[in-house]
Amino acid sequence: MKLTQLITRELINLNLEGSTKDEIMEEMVNMIDRAGALNDKEKYKESLYKREMEGSTGIGFGIAIPHGKSESVKKTSVAFGLKRSGVDWDSLDGEKAKLIFMIAVPTEHAGNEHLKILQLLSRKLMDDEFREQLLAATNVEDVVQLFEQMV
Amino acid sequence: MKLVAITSCPNGIAHTYMAAEKLAKAAEKKGHEMKVETQGSIGVENELTPEDIENADGVIIAADKQVDKSRFHGKRVLEVSVTDGIRRPEELIAQFERNEVPVYAEQVASAKLKSITEVKKERSQKQNPIYRNLMNGVSYMIPFVVIGGLLIALSLAIGGEPTEKGLVIPQGSIWNNILNVGVASFTFMVPILSGFIAVSIADRPGLAPGMVGGYIAANGSFYGSQAGAGFIGGIIAGFLAGYIVKAIKRIRVPQMIQPVMPILIIPLCSSLLVAAIFIFVLGQPIAGIMEGLTSWLNGMQGASKVVLAMILGAMIAFDMGGPVNKVAFLFGSAMIAEGHADIMGPIAVAICIPPLGLGLATLLNKSKFTNEEREAGKAALAMGLVGITEGAIPFAARDPLRVIPSIMIGSMVGAVIAMLSGVADHVPHGGPIVAVFQAVDNVLMFFVSIIVGMIVTALLVNVVKKPVDVEN
Numbered sequence: 001m002k003l004t005q006l007i008t009r010e011l012i013n014l015n016l017e018g019s020t021k022d023e024i025m026e027e028m029v030n031m032i033d034r035a036g037a038l039n040d041k042e043k044y045k046e047s048l049y050k051r052e053m054e055g056s057t058g059i060g061f062g063i064a065i066p067h068g069k070s071e072s073v074k075k076t077s078v079a080f081g082l083k084r085s086g087v088d089w090d091s092l093d094g095e096k097a098k099l100i101f102m103i104a105v106p107t108e109h110a111g112n113e114h115l116k117i118l119q120l121l122s123r124k125l126m127d128d129e130f131r132e133q134l135l136a137a138t139n140v141e142d143v144v145q146l147f148e149q150m151v
Numbered sequence: 152m153k154l155v156a157i158t159s160c161p162n163g164i165a166h167t168y169m170a171a172e173k174l175a176k177a178a179e180k181k182g183h184e185m186k187v188e189t190q191g192s193i194g195v196e197n198e199l200t201p202e203d204i205e206n207a208d209g210v211i212i213a214a215d216k217q218v219d220k221s222r223f224h225g226k227r228v229l230e231v232s233v234t235d236g237i238r239r240p241e242e243l244i245a246q247f248e249r250n251e252v253p254v255y256a257e258q259v260a261s262a263k264l265k266s267i268t269e270v271k272k273e274r275s276q277k278q279n280p281i282y283r284n285l286m287n288g289v290s291y292m293i294p295f296v297v298i299g300g301l302l303i304a305l306s307l308a309i310g311g312e313p314t315e316k317g318l319v320i321p322q323g324s325i326w327n328n329i330l331n332v333g334v335a336s337f338t339f340m341v342p343i344l345s346g347f348i349a350v351s352i353a354d355r356p357g358l359a360p361g362m363v364g365g366y367i368a369a370n371g372s373f374y375g376s377q378a379g380a381g382f383i384g385g386i387i388a389g390f391l392a393g394y395i396v397k398a399i400k401r402i403r404v405p406q407m408i409q410p411v412m413p414i415l416i417i418p419l420c421s422s423l424l425v426a427a428i429f430i431f432v433l434g435q436p437i438a439g440i441m442e443g444l445t446s447w448l449n450g451m452q453g454a455s456k457v458v459l460a461m462i463l464g465a466m467i468a469f470d471m472g473g474p475v476n477k478v479a480f481l482f483g484s485a486m487i488a489e490g491h492a493d494i495m496g497p498i499a500v501a502i503c504i505p506p507l508g509l510g511l512a513t514l515l516n517k518s519k520f521t522n523e524e525r526e527a528g529k530a531a532l533a534m535g536l537v538g539i540t541e542g543a544i545p546f547a548a549r550d551p552l553r554v555i556p557s558i559m560i561g562s563m564v565g566a567v568i569a570m571l572s573g574v575a576d577h578v579p580h581g582g583p584i585v586a587v588f589q590a591v592d593n594v595l596m597f598f599v600s601i602i603v604g605m606i607v608t609a610l611l612v613n614v615v616k617k618p619v620d621v622e623n
Contacts, residue, residue, distance in 0.1 A: 054161055055215065059237050065165050069192075092234050103164060105192075112618075113518060115164065115193045122168035126176065126237075 001113045003121055003147045010035050011079040012140050021089055024081065025066060028102040031079045037104055043072035044104060058089030058097050063125055067103035076114040077104045080143065099134055124150055152247060154178060154185040155199050155207040159214035160233045163191035170213045170236030177240035190218065209247040220255060228255035287351035288389055289549045292344040293527050295336050300534040300542050302333030307537045313578040313588040337541065341369035341382055344548060345389030352393025353400065359418040360396055364388035364425035374434020377441055381473020382544050384437070391428060395421045437474055444478040456570050460497045464566030467501040468558040471540045471547060484579035496574035496591065497566035499538065500600045502581025504565045505558035506542030507535035507601065508608025515609055519616040538582025550616065557611035565604025572596035
């Protein structure tokens, strides 16, 4: 399995419109919903906000990874959005989030393969160079390339 | 310095691994050794061993979730939130460099301390014991199946010649020797399976009675049967031997004869008992079942060909070389002599579907099989090609209730297609190899039947089987 099976082209948006955390959450939930990965959009959103309550997923380095594990998710999916001007995500370092990865994971799943991919992505995001390459992407193809090459 | 760390977060999807990555990188940068155990939604990975902990100068727990600290009694332990692990790993390590971290002392009585091995042992004891015992037997058996199957496959494929008696390797050929090595390895298959099932139940004293019982189970001559009881008989023998030994071990004996119990009394009595049960209680019914099945099949000759193909397919797959399989096979062979090679055709198809289908299943969904099984899957593919149904046994013995129905259905489907399309086989042997020897009529449909049966088997198995737990 490859990351690009979880982040398909329709789940990549390099010019997020929203200017607040809530707007961007809404925008990206819609992306995942349009991709047909959700049974119940509202329930999934609830799970995202519940996780945010436990502590912001703005982990610093300009990254936010809102994630929800919910029965309302049909298929493990990741949406990637870029907000070049940054958005306030209550991040731990006060920095604005520019790279936003929204993760949707079903409660029941067969096998761990998709979790391994998410693990790989999480580790890779700690790599300064990888983040810079993502920020420098000008089109969806660039991003797909980066995810394809991820080892 | 040598450090160890544990990272964990509530969902276990991202933070756990980010913290692990950051901590490991920071340690490397500062020239320290660090091993990080992650407790995420995949389960525990890169688990710290007692030696790792023993040798560590300090422990970092970066978690927003309860982590069991009992294993770190007496170590310097720094507990922080998982985000600290991501945000300031270098600072955390610096605290150890400056010797600022206090030693952690377990509050409860130290008698309660559990080592990781004890925890693991407990965990495996919680597994269904029958499953655990089967597993043990199967894992020792697999190498025998693989060696035997591959050598037999290789010698049949290269040195074999089709005759009325099946594929025969000419005497004096080097392939004959190689075949015999393979056969020797196969001979151990059932005894090893039952021996190590018994060991799993009753420890070392179970080995001899288990193996002896397994040998008897696999050799019908002990109880006047044309064929042995196959691997299913071996499983029964293994459990019988294990529980008999366990029961005898419980008997209290005078101190004087205690030393000879494990080497003399227990193996002797339990071997004889297992043998007696097999020969006098189970053997007769097995021989009887075979006779009954044979005459039943003979009576089926006038019946619908489709029904006959379904029955033969199911029988071939049911015990993979055991008595039921043998009855169907012998029936098919006898029919060739009577000029009905179209009965052997569906059988030849059914013979190779279990190993081929299971081999395919291991390729299609890795998460449903252990590493060991995935290796066995490759060997099963090779065995399937030359018609050695036994290649499927490791899978069936480990998870019989899910695997056996799946392969039976796969073989039935294949046999029915072959019967309907008039596939005939003039040599009493199965698998694609008989087509290579040009013993098959309607070769195209022969392969179509095999492929459809394989796919049906593989899909069914992967649907009904549960994923293998990563921790095991």
